[in-house]
Amino acid sequence: MGKVFNNRWFLLLIITLTWGSSFMLIKKTLVAFTPYEIGAIRVVGSGLLLAFIGIPAIRKMSRSTLLWVTIVGFFGNFLPMFLFPIAQTRVSSSLAGILDSLVPIFVLIFGYIFFKIKSEKSQILGAIIGFIGATSLIYFSEANSETSQFAYAMLIVLAGASYGVNAVLIKQKTAEVKAVELTAAIYTVWAVPSLVILYATGFVQNFEMQDAYVEPFIYLLFLTTFGTAIAMLLYYKLIQNTSAVFASSxxxxxxxVAVIWGVIDGEKFTFWYILGGVLILIGIYLIREKRKNPKLVPRS
Known part of the structure; x- marks a missing residue:
């Protein structure tokens, strides 16, 4: 079983299915909860789930490591948790998933700007092709509907840029921290300000479980446990085992996944979805981490 969870393609598949479904789950939770409540509950809930690992991990970290862990958490585990539900008050779940595909572009950009990390030509080509595929999906899906607001769509782009910074920093600054301890420490740290935000919304003082809240609350629990804590742990493990570029792919x-859920929920499906999906898969193939051929040592 351990070998399975170390397989980069298996990790990529699980994260894809989990995060690809998160956009629809956010849509369903917005029926009963505000964007700030959703973001705060996801972080606080994950922090409580992982505190028994996070607190000991924080205690043994140096100040420098803890600083970088906190910064990594802000860009990958705190800020996007609020940006996505805020954006999805006006942007459809499928379009939110589509726009999130811009992350690898930001990884290449920030990797070069901050750390002078040069990418292979095939990776750059793959990023461009994947971006074209995502753009075609944007244009031919929900981009022209009245539910698509440019300012709110840009919040998704900002979240993608935030994830891009997060992925680069994980590989460059926190590679020595185990994925489990990194994830737990991050959510433990950011659970505190998130709890303050949750209290400020009035949720803690005024919440009463009503019949209308039961189903959205179940979706929120699933989103917090699997879409936040567990998926992020696997994502950090994938980054440390491969590269920021591959993981962000x-x-x-x-x-x-997001478009499939959108279709199930009644959104329109066209030929352009197929074309965009094929281009995205080609981009994945080109941007993948290539294994170097081992050198043969001649027998003496």
Whole structure:
């Protein structure tokens, strides 16, 4: 079983299915909860689930490591948790998933700007092709509907940029921290300000479980446990086992899952979805982490 969870393609598949479904889950929870409540509950809930690992991990970290862990958490585990539900008050779940596919582009950009990380030509080509596929899906799906508001759509782009910074920093600054401890420490740290936000919304003082809240609350619990804590743990493990570029390529597969859920929920399906999906898969193939051929040592 351990070998399975170390397989990069298996991790990529699980993260894709989980995060690709998160956009629809956010849509369903917005029926009963505000965007700030959703974001705060996801972080606080994950922090409580992982605190028994996070607190000991934080205690043994150096100040420098803890600082970088906190910064990584802000860009990958705190800020996007609020940006997505805020954006999805005006942007459809499928379009949100599509726009999130821009993350690998930001990884390439920030990797070069901050750390002068040069990408292979095939990776750059793959990012471009994947971006074209995502763009075609944007244009021919929900981009022209009245539910698509440009300012809110840009919040998804900002979240993608935030994930891009997060992925680069994980590989460059926190590679020595085990994925489980990194994830647990991040949510433990950011659970505190998230709890303050949750209290400020009035949720803690005024919440009463009503019949209308039961189903959205179940979706929120699933989103917190699997879409936040567990999926992020697997994502960090994938980054540390491969590269920020390869791990972020999960964002190219998310639109496929998000669009499928959108169709199930009654959104329109066209030929352009197929074309965009094929281009995205080609981009994934080109942007993948290539294994170097081992050198043969001649027998003496």
């Amino acid at each position: 999960v964002s190219y597969l998310l639109p496929i």
